[in-house]
Amino acid sequence: MEKITISVIKADIGGYVGHSSMHPNILTNAMQSLEKVKGKGMIVDFHVTHCGDDLDLIITHRLGENAGDIHKLAWDIFLDCTDIAKELKLYGAGQDLLSDAFAGNVKGMGPGVAEMTIEERKSEPVIIFAADKTSPGSWNFPLYKMFADPFNTIGLVIDPSMHDGFSFDVLDVFDNKTVMLNCPEDMYDLLVLIGASEHYIIKGIHKKSGEIAAVTSTQKVNLMAGRYVGKDDPVMIVRCQSGLPAVGEVLEPFSMSYMVTGWMRGSHWGPFMPVSVADAHPTRFDGPPRVIALGFQLCNGTLIGPRDMFADPSYDLARQQANEVANYIRRHGPFEPQRLPLSDMEYTTLPQVLKKLKGKFK
Numbered sequence: 150m151e152k153i154t155i156s157v158i159k160a161d162i163g164g165y166v167g168h169s170s171m172h173p174n175i176l177t178n179a180m181q182s183l184e185k186v187k188g189k190g191m192i193v194d195f196h197v198t199h200c201g202d203d204l205d206l207i208i209t210h211r212l213g214e215n216a217g218d219i220h221k222l223a224w225d226i227f228l229d230c231t232d233i234a235k236e237l238k239l240y241g242a243g244q245d246l247l248s249d250a251f252a253g254n255v256k257g258m259g260p261g262v263a264e265m266t267i268e269e270r271k272s273e274p275v276i277i278f279a280a281d282k283t284s285p286g287s288w289n290f291p292l293y294k295m296f297a298d299p300f301n302t303i304g305l306v307i308d309p310s311m312h313d314g315f316s317f318d319v320l321d322v323f324d325n326k327t328v329m330l331n332c333p334e335d336m337y338d339l340l341v342l343i344g345a346s347e348h349y350i351i352k353g354i355h356k357k358s359g360e361i362a363a364v365t366s367t368q369k370v371n372l373m374a375g376r377y378v379g380k381d382d383p384v385m386i387v388r389c390q391s392g393l394p395a396v397g398e399v400l401e402p403f404s405m406s407y408m409v410t411g412w413m414r415g416s417h418w419g420p421f422m423p424v425s426v427a428d429a430h431p432t433r434f435d436g437p438p439r440v441i442a443l444g445f446q447l448c449n450g451t452l453i454g455p456r457d458m459f460a461d462p463s464y465d466l467a468r469q470q471a472n473e474v475a476n477y478i479r480r481h482g483p484f485e486p487q488r489l490p491l492s493d494m495e496y497t498t499l500p501q502v503l504k505k506l507k508g509k510f511k
């Protein structure tokens with residue numbers, strides 16, 4: 150069986166209105182471009198979606214990860230869509246495209262990427278998550294719950310094909326080094342790192358046999374650009390079932406609206422709200438941060454779906470909790486812990502204001 154690669158490539162190429170959502174013309178343009186390419190056979194299938202002001206291209210193909218042709222395809226679509234955004238004077242047109250010229254791979258150029266190459270199983274359920282107004286570290290908590298916490302994933306306890314646990318690849322975003330930690334053996338070491346989710350980010354998870362289970366986008370836009378250009382609004386791909394967490398175990402961590410960094414001006418802690426695509430428009434205080442989950446059954450690379458997994462009343466309480474937590478923490482206004490600690494504000498616009506004050510200290 151020929152291997153199939155799933156590439157999820159995303160960028161904020163302009164918001165409608167402000168940073169809150171995506172203009173329909175942009176989605177249509179991206180779909181039409183991918184439809185043309187699909188007709189020529191370069192890709193197997195695609196789905197275009199958005200979470201807030203981020204355009205997410207989900208593409209299946211046989212060219213492997215980091216394929217120049219696929220990355221160029223996405224880059225060209227982002228450029229085309231930026232032209233539309235400019236025509237309509239949408240907000241922050243081309244915001245995530247940090248370079249004028251394509252250099253062979255979109256990594257390091259602004260867009261976020263999560264890719265995995267798999268041998269499609271007899272049945273291959275995958276869930277693609279996309280977020281807005283937050284950073285890649287926001288996947289640490291749910292990934293830990295899905296793949297290491299028996300209180301979330303009963304399969305770790307009672308399914309012999311999961312009982313061995315999983316391996317986690319963790320990236321130190323400041324040192325650009327990775328470490329592999331196994332669970333349950335290295336669970337406490339893993340938590341030492343990933344509990345600091347602005348510093349250590351889970352990049353990928355494997356079965357102990359080596360089979361890939363989950364991948365995330367880990368591009369740190371702020372660090373790449375050396376200045377604040379928006380939060381990273383990450384994506385992630387998770388395979389489910391048959392020796393991997395069940396669909397319900399993969400979704401269960403989002404039944405609590407846990408806290409993530411981002412929200413207004415990428416400078417606040419806020420509750421992560423699981424929503425349907427129809428509700429993926431962060432508005433209140435530019436938030437609260439949103440997450441969508443699209444489920445697909447792969448069929449020889451064709452994306453059967455999506456099912457909008459959070460369009461489900463069983464997440465109503467998480468959404469209500471998000472609203473209640475938002476109310477509470479918002480009352481702190483510019484005070485921590487609503488505002489991020491100074492160390493995390495380094496790449497925001499705050500240092501410019503601090504600089505002005507410097508001379509006044511006696």
Ligand code: F6R
Nearest residue numbers: 168282379380412413414415435
């Ligand atoms: C956060 C985000 C928004 C903006 C805010 C200010 O990721 O995108 O909260 O930071 O709307 O935007 P500017 O500086 O463009 O006016």
Ligand code: MG
Nearest residue numbers: 161164168202
């Ligand atoms: Mg934006």
Ligand code: MG
Nearest residue numbers: 202281282382
């Ligand atoms: Mg965004």
